Amino acid sequence: MDMTDLKREVEQLSERLGKTQEYLDLPALNAQILDLEQVAAQPDFWDEQTKAQQILQALTELKSHKEQLQNWKNTLADAQALLELLQLEEDLLLLEEAENNLQILRQQLDQWELQQLLAGPYDKTxxxxxxxxxxxxxxxxxxxxxxxxxxxxxxxxxxxxxxxxxxxxxxxxxxxxxxxxxxxxxxxxxxxxxxxxxxxxxxxxxxxxxxxxxxxxxxxxxxxxxxxxxxxxxxxxxxxxxxxxxxxxxxxxxxxxxxxxxxxxxxxxxxxxxxxxxxxxxxxxxxxxxxxxxxxxxxxxxxxxxxxxxxxxxxxxxxxxxxxxxxxxxxxxxxxxxxxxxxxxxxxxxxxxxxxxxxxxxxxxxxxx
Missing domain, CATH: 3.30.70.1660 (Alpha-Beta Plaits)
Incomplete structure (x- = not known):
């Protein structure tokens, strides 16, 4: 992958990540997390154990989405920083690091987008x-x-x-x-x-x-x-x-x-x-x-x-x-x-x-x- 390909890959992944962030709706995600945390903090939360476990599972999933989004943004930011360094000075090790980071990000986005197609009642089991x-x-x-x-x-x-x-x-x-x-x-x-x-x-x-x-x-x-x-x-x-x-x-x-x-x-x-x-x-x-x-x-x-x-x-x-x-x-x-x-x-x-x-x-x- 040369500099032109690397730059194109960064632009494409940046666009995909932007759509993913828009889909997740970070403000709404934070609001959902806050609501569930307040529910989980109630004294009678464990009175209905099955319902409580479902709420905790949903809370864990929402927090995981938020954490994953931040990790993706960090990976993309690192790749963009490496791209800027490479434009100043060619370095094969930096180029390889940037390629590896982008490959991991692309694979993770591919997997996440595929998981959004799994909406059946048993798909997560x-x-x-x-x-x-x-x-x-x-x-x-x-x-x-x-x-x-x-x-x-x-x-x-x-x-x-x-x-x-x-x-x-x-x-x-x-x-x-x-x-x-x-x-x-x-x-x-x-x-x-x-x-x-x-x-x-x-x-x-x-x-x-x-x-x-x-x-x-x-x-x-x-x-x-x-x-x-x-x-x-x-x-x-x-x-x-x-x-x-x-x-x-x-x-x-x-x-x-x-x-x-x-x-x-x-x-x-x-x-x-x-x-x-x-x-x-x-x-x-x-x-x-x-x-x-x-x-x-x-x-x-x-x-x-x-x-x-x-x-x-x-x-x-x-x-x-x-x-x-x-x-x-x-x-x-x-x-x-x-x-x-x-x-x-x-x-x-x-x-x-x-x-x-x-x-x-x-x-x-x-x-x-």
Whole structure:
């Protein structure tokens, strides 16, 4: 980046930051913070703990917005000061410092602008992501494990906490299914874009003749909700079964039936939890997962009640193919919904999904508006 590019970048980021400050409306932001601080200072504030926690969470978020805005302004001011110094005397170290500062500011503004598109009722929550093997035999089970690694890498790169809630190993290689619990702000808002069928095309490592193989895996994403979520499901609508947890054999197999599978009969939705130590813990977690699924689907179908959810629509929705990953005869990852594509397939499999997630969220926002 030369001086002309640097100056142009400073001007563009200054304009973006000005729009961001206008959007946040600093005087109104300060007034909101003051109002909530006064509410939190009342003697009876903790009489209703749930409401109090919501107020404190809102207060923390507002203060975070204010602090972030100030940090961005400071970063831009530093870059402008470096630009003035560089106009007096060329210095490669100063130029590199200015470029790095502007890159960080640009990335943070990109992320913040993307978060403004996440206005759904569960978008700020963590996420529960489930991968299920589709057609393709052993290759499909290997593909499901590759996706598990990809989403784990992406989550870790975002600074999220990742926990394996369920795992069913494949017969020869890979996995049949897996469920990740991903704790972190906006995890569901970002990952909801990944719901659907993911298609892999490659030369099969499991075929001695080196034939090209097409494999499929399905991804489901639900919000990570509190176990106490208020949703009543009639017992008659549930089929609950138990089994042993563990792998293919040996010490990893649990001799007690701690794994729990719950099927919601009206919609045929099924959840399974295996990773907790007791059957009761797995049942509680499985129920929380099922409730999250039902709440999200009810929202998508604009159903007034859980009983209004149509099972045929649920089944069809999970089957929508959203993305192709081609390893042979060329290398390409392409999203079928947005047209977003890249030849850097290795980076994608290492968790570089932000361009795909961003393209989907921007497209959905344009459709919604």
């Amino acid at each position: 963590g996420a529960v992501l489930t991968i299920n093997t589709g057609a393709g035999g052993t290759d499909a089970q290997d593909w499901a494990e590759m996706l598990l690694r990809m989403y784990t890498r992406w989550s870790e790169q975002q600074g999220y906490k990742v926990q394996l809630a369920e795992l069913s190993e494949g017969d020869e290689a890979g996995i049949k299914s897996a469920t990740l619990e991903i704790e972190g702000r906006y995890a569901y808002g970002y990952l909801k874009s990944e719901k659907g069928t993911h298609r892999l095309v490659r030369i099969s490592p499991f075929n001695a003749n080196g034939k090209r193989q097409t494999s499929f895996a399905g991804v489901e994403v639900m919000p990570l909700l509190d176990h106490e979520v208020q949703l009543e499901i009639p017992e008659k609508d549930l089929d609950i079964s138990t089994s042993r947890s563990g792998g293919k054999g040996g010490q990893n197999v649990n001799k007690v039936e701690t794994a729990v599978r719950i099927v919601h009969l009206p919609t045929r939705l099924a959840v399974r939890c295996t990773q907790e130590r007791s059957q009761l813990q797995n049942k509680e977690k499985a129920m929380a997962l099922l409730k999250a699924k039902l709440l999200v689907i009810a929202q998508e179908q604009k159903a007034q009640e859980i009983a209004d959810i149509r099972g045929d629509i649920v089944e069809a929705a999970w089957g929508n193919q959203i993305r192709n990953y081609v390893f042979h005869p060329y290398q390409m990852v392409k999203d079928l919904r947005t047209g977003q594509e890249t030849t850097a397939i290795g980076n994608v499999m290492d968790g570089d999904l932000d361009s795909f997630i961003g393209a989907y969220l921007r497209q959905e926002n344009q459709v919604g508006s």
